[in-house]
Amino acid sequence: MELAIIGAGAAAVGLLDALDPAAVTxxxxxxxxxVPWRGRPYQDDLDSVLVNAPPEIMSIRFGDRDHYARWLRGHASPGVYADERLGRPIPPRAVYGRYLEDTAEAALTRFGRAEVIRTAVTGVSLDERLTVRTADGRLHRADQAVLCVGGGTPLDHYGLAGAPGFVPDPYPLERTLADIPPGRDVAVIGGGLTAVDIVASLAARGHTGRISLVSRSGTLPYVWQRPVETGIRHLTPEHLRSLDGPVTLGRLTGLIRTELAERGESWDDLAAWITATASRRPADSLREQLAMVDDPGLGRRILQEAAHTAGAVAWRLLPVPDREPLRTRHFRTITGLVSPMVPGNAAVLLDLFDAGTLESLSGIEKIEAGNGFRVAHAAGERTADVVINAVNPPPHAIPRAAERLVSSLLGQGAAHHPDGGLVTDPGTGRIVVGGRPDPRLHVVGDLAGGGPFLVSGIPGVAAQAHRTSRSITREAAPAGGGGVRRR
Ligand SMILES: Cc1cc2nc3c(=O)[nH]c(=O)nc-3n(C[C@H](O)[C@H](O)[C@H](O)COP(=O)(O)OP(=O)(O)OC[C@H]3O[C@@H](n4cnc5c(N)ncnc54)[C@H](O)[C@@H]3O)c2cc1C
Known part of the structure; x- marks a missing residue:
């Protein structure tokens, strides 16, 4: 069976690694x-651009939590990348990119024939066999195709494109920060992990000017705690699937309450702490959470683990009206809890807050360009020489590079999901065409609509890759092979 994989980021690596070479030749x-296999996040960049999670949740091989940790042990001396507070290695994202590269290269040798073509795909015709059209005008035949095209890029909410001093997409920071003189006033739009990357990297370059984080909420992501075994029993995908009747928000909260109570924790106490954290000054919150990295309490760890492992299942079981408050009112809190910053970065930010170089401004109203920038926020106005955009694209955004490809599929009966992305079958990742899942077309990654509103991390992408590889194998017919080629 001949397979076309469109996009060569983490999702494609997870898929190649999971595929059965007996079925896909x-x-x-x-x-x-x-440079393939790294996608947007894991390209070469400054050493201050770190992975955002400990090794046990960065394995691209579903079902083998130690896969990446083993690779890292074989490629770095113990302690080199240690985040001392977390007690885990947190290497630069480019190092993780090398892991993806190695995994992909090893996987490619397993197939009878493998080729990497450095061209964008502009369309797929759903003929009797699929025809993949590339930007250079060539046509390539395939029996099945998987779209692994990733997510979008930051949105220009304030219409600043083209203004001198505006950085629309911060990555790679090695390039975008290079021309910013150290004494300039910098405003970073956003308060998520991308903003944290930018501040940590400005600090690593010895930036002395004022850095203002400007966002609606003025809050920052939470801080990772040392990973420990949580022994989750109720908030597992299997348990959620086994429940009879609708799984409402109330019922889900009941499960969280029970899960926590069985570990001696109180959901009411944790919820009150989360609410209080949202209104605390960011520096106070970072200080408190840095002191809690080693705290034995399991509450936050359980919520995080459950979100990563069972979040997608829970989301699909929730009645649509019950999803709304999670997606709107609680979006920022949930994102910050589920995707926290690493303690090393939290310590850098806290030092800057304490030194008065970093501030967090909430209630951003508008940003105007013209002889520098003027940022209107809840407490007044702030000027800046440089504005760096760290506004994440909405989940399930269609990446610019895939717009023509997606249009070609929409023209043949595929459909936009109302929450973004394409309508797919959740069990297999097959794209729904003309109302039916097409067994020849799959999505791995955020283009799959209907999932949770959080951008997929590595565990989510690896799980999707595993599911899709099984679906492909079911559909595949055995065939002959050739040799590995590159161009
Ligand atoms: C800055 C950043 C940091 C992150 N850090 C972490 C982290 O530390 N830990 C974690 O778990 N998750 C992290 N994530 C989440 C991240 O989304 C996933 O880890 C993962 O990279 C998603 O992989 P992907 O292959 O779906 O997308 P991508 O990695 O974006 O790859 C998509 C690929 O598709 C290609 N493509 C697009 N359109 C076409 C086309 N038409 N034809 C051919 N190719 C095309 C692109 O060129 C790209 O190479 C991070 C995300 C971002 C944005």
């Missing part, structure tokens, strides 16, 4: 990126 991977 020929693989062609398409991606215009100069």
């Amino acid at each position: 020929s693989v062609t991977v398409f991606d215009p990126a100069p």
